[in-house]
Amino acid sequence: MDTKVWQISSDELNGPGTLEKLGEIKTALTYGEVVGLPTETVYGLAGDATNPEAIQKIFNAKGRPQDNPLIVHIHSIEQLKKFAEIPDERVLKLMEKFWPGPISFILPLKNDYIAAKTVADLRSVAVRMPSHPVGLKILEYTGIPLAAPSANISGKPSPTDYSHVIDDLKDKVYGVVASDPADYGIESTVLDCTTFPYRIARPGEITKEDLENVIDGQVAVHSDDMKKPISPGMKYKHYAPRQPLILIEGSVLSQTLISKKGENFGVIAPESFRQDVSDDVEFVSLCQKDDDYREAAKNLYGALRKMDKSDVDIIYIYRFRENPRSEALLNRIYKATGNVLIKGAHDID
Known part of the structure; x- marks a missing residue:
């Protein structure tokens, strides 16, 4: 199929022609088509969460494992109440604090309104309000709860710009909304609220500390080695370019660049490491300072995609220091590398 592209920037929401475009998008989604949709985290591949045929189109387009549940996107808490339970006032307090925003809540399903394929036959559902x-305007206008995993080929770097969606899914999906790039660049925090204490199933921009400050209580962390994942990002390798991606401690990155001189490799690192890279090495800067985790996260998937298109044989990526603010960034990097880490000079071939 020829993928349709609708140009709608945030500045054009009230502009001429936007209402007509929104109508076309609503019609497509109502009739079970899937559409690339902008969110503040990454671009999503959206389909009617109540329609099993639409959900299957999402899985088919992405090549996504069927046991990997999807996050349902909504525009209001009232819409959420049609199909999910809010366990207690603490969850509602978190929603009021962080929604709309980059957090998804796993909640008990209330009925069979949401298609079983959407939740991978679980009795819980992950929900978020972008x-x-x-x-958000598309969600409000259509009134449809939209399942929307990242709009990429499963396992590859997530899309943070509509051009990334076109690269991966052109002619595989009905349409793509060409809009502003994602603000955060990595997927939402996922918080499991089906038991207490609540557990983080996937780290994101909103941290454990942020959550605990709101509910004045402890938040735990799920293991991601579950046989049946309750959230995206828990079971499968993700975000990886086609080349081997090696995580490397900053203290030995410069040594590695020297020892590998003449070999066909690329480097993803903070700008300060550019001085150690010769002109014939593919270098992508993630951020100006090595503690600017927000900027690094925003640029990570774009950097991986650029390397994926290059002719390098291997990629080295800088290992940021571990702290609460770098947790989500490191989680995505670890998933992309398969935890292949160079810790010291003795590890260099």
């Missing part, structure tokens, strides 16, 4: 003005 803050991207265009994505």
Whole structure:
């Protein structure tokens, strides 16, 4: 199929022609088509969460494992109440604090309104309310709860710009909304609220500390080695370019660059490491300072995609220091590398 592209920036939401475009998008989604949709985290591949045929189109387009549940996107808490339970006032307090925004809540399913394929036959559902003005407007206008995993080929770097969606899914999906790039660049925090204490199933921009400060209580962390994942990002290798990706401690990155001189490799690192890289090495800067985790996260998937298109044989990526603010960034990097880490000079071939 020829993928349709709708140009709608945040500045154009009230502009001429936007209403017509929104109508076309609503019609497509109502009839079970899938559409690339902007959110503040990454671009999503959206389909009617109540329609099993639409959900199957998402799995088919992405090549996604069927046991990997999808996150349902909504525009209001009232819409959420049609199909999920809010366990207690603490969850509601978190929603009021962080929605719209980059957090998903896993909640008990209330009925069979949501398609079983959407939740991988679980009795819980992950739900989020995005803050991207265009994505949220589409949700409001259509009135449809939209399942929307990242709009990429499963396992590859997630899309943070509509051009990434076109690269991966052109002619595989009905349409793509060409809008502003994602603000955060990595997927939402996922918080399992089906038991207490609540557990983080996937780290994101909103941290454990952020959550605990709101509910004045402890938040735990799920293991991601579950046989049946309750959230995206828990079981499968993700975010990886086609080349081997090696995580490397900053203290030995410069040594590695020297020892590998003449070999066909690429480097993803903070700008300060550019001085150690010769002109014939593919270098992508993630951030100006090595503690600018927000900027690094925003640029990570774009960097991996650029390397994926290059002719390098191997990629080295800088290992940021571990702290609460770098947790989500490191989680995505670890998933992409398969935890292949160079810790010291003795590890260099």
